[in-house]
Amino acid sequence: MATNLVAHHLNVLASAGLVGRCRSEHDRRRTYVRLCPQALTALRTPAAAAPPRVVFVCTRNSARSQLAAALWRARSGIPVSSAGTDPAERVHPRAVRTARRHGLRIDPGHTAHIDAVTEDGDLVIAVCDHAHETLPAGERRLHWSVPDPVPAGTDAAFEAAYHDLAARIDRAIPALRAEEQP
Numbered sequence: 001m002a003t004n005l006v007a008h009h010l011n012v013l014a015s016a017g018l019v020g021r022c023r024s025e026h027d028r029r030r031t032y033v034r035l036c037p038q039a040l041t042a043l044r045t046p047a048a049a050a051p052p053r054v055v056f057v058c059t060r061n062s063a064r065s066q067l068a069a070a071l072w073r074a075r076s077g078i079p080v081s082s083a084g085t086d087p088a089e090r091v092h093p094r095a096v097r098t099a100r101r102h103g104l105r106i107d108p109g110h111t112a113h114i115d116a117v118t119e120d121g122d123l124v125i126a127v128c129d130h131a132h133e134t135l136p137a138g139e140r141r142l143h144w145s146v147p148d149p150v151p152a153g154t155d156a157a158f159e160a161a162y163h164d165l166a167a168r169i170d171r172a173i174p175a176l177r178a179e180e181q182p
Helices: 003-015 064-075 093-101 129-134 155-175
Strands: 019-023 031-035 054-058 080-084 123-126 141-143
Touching (some): 003 019, 054 129, 064 080, 093 155, 123 129
Parallel strands (some): 054 080
Antiparallel strands (some): 019 031
């Protein structure tokens, strides 16, 4: 499809409120388009086979991926882990406090590199533009462009990231069904 035709259709979808756009936080050259779930409430997501495990990934493994894993662990029976492409020494204190405010637990001293965490069959969800853009393509990969709360460094930014992740997780869990047992 010609790029001008793609641009036209994206503009139509955006004006109808079905998609939103945001610039990559990594290098700002790419624009990501995502569906606006509130406009799609009448649609149902088809069920997909549940992965053996979900791994949330961001660059530093200090905020978004940690919050996402804590949320997933509290809301799903599917095992979960988190990792970073360049992990920090510790989890950001505001991420730990945000999790605690919502009744979740994050180990403040535990970050991990993606190579030490991922296994065959994992569903890898990059919650960071930089991680998404630098990871090699994979069969079971998703990208959720969640704004990084660390640069803002405010409770409000961490709460916004938490609520964005919670909404995405609440939509993703029902779409994954357990494999039929013989």
